[in-house]
Amino acid sequence: MCLRLVNLHDAIQSHGACPAHRLPSVSPRSGSLSVGDFRKMLMKTGLVLVVLGHVSFIAAALLHGTVLRYVAAPHDAVALQYCxxxxxxxTSAIVVITSGIAVIVLSRYLPSIPLRWTVFSSSVACALLSLTCALGLLASIAVTFATQGRALLAACTFGGPELLALAPDCPFDPTRIYSSSLCLWGISLLFCVAESVFAVRSAQITHQLLELRPWLGKSSHHMMRESPEPMEDHDLPSCTSSGLMTL
Structure with a gap:
């Protein structure tokens, strides 16, 4: 009887836990990244996207309130392009904020496959939209430099930017609208580029979670696998007692 108890104790120590007490948990691995690493990266990326989206929205609202509400003219192609x-x-700022919130939610509910696909799709759309927005802002800056801001001064009656002066028939201060517009466009351009970069980062993380391939020429061979969690110390006596009952 003592020999059987010794053999049972050695078997428990060699296996570490009884099969009945194993608690399988799905943990995605990609290289040296663990579940906690994925959660941290997703949380940080989502927070950055939310902040960038809010700042871009504020910059676009300031641009509309200080400049574009005076130059909106359907017959002017340049002013229409500005609007x-x-x-x-x-629109890009709203999509970025929504995508950032989805990324934060995914960091909390990582096993959800539909949520992973939602975040991946929204991140790709966010990256494309932000890149398109950046190109449009760059075109607006180039057109403004080329035309010397004539479309911005269309609401005033004087002929050109060389006659800048405060006029009673001008609804804004013409001496500042040119520099204000370029400054706000430059800020929005920088934030759109940053949004596209972090959206691509979010898409890359969810791509690794979805185990799609290829990604940047690399195929992912790390599949979802079950890893038993360590058994609590208080489970060992119950396992031993169940083993003794079968003797």
Whole structure:
């Protein structure tokens, strides 16, 4: 009897836990990244996207309130292009905020496959939209430099930017609208580029979670696998007692 108890004790120590007490948990691995690493990266990326989206939205709102509400003219192609780009900036900011919130939610509910696909799709759409917005803002800056801001001064009656002066028939201060517009466009351009970068980062993380391939020429061979969690110390006596009952 003592020999059987010794053999049972050695078997328990060699296996570490009884099969009945194993608690399988799905843990995605990619290289040296663990579940906690994925959660941290997703949380940080989502927070950055939310902050960038809010700042871009504020910049677009300031641009509309200080400049574009005076130059909106359907018959002017340049002014119409300004308004379209600003609407695109607002839309991109809203999409970025929504995508950032989805990334944060995914960091909490990582095993959800539909949520992973949602975040991946929204991240790709966010990256494309932010890149398009950046190109539109760059075009607006180039057109403004090329035309010397004539479309911005269309609401005033004087002939050109060389006659800048405070006029009673001008609804804004013409001496500041040129520099203000370029400054706000430059800020929005930088934030759109940053949004596209972090959206691509979010798409890359969810791509690794979905185990798609290839990604940047690399195929992922790390599949979802079950890893038993360590058994609590208080489970050992119950395992021993169950083993003794079968003797």
């Amino acid at each position: 379209v780009v600003n609407i695109l900036s607002v």
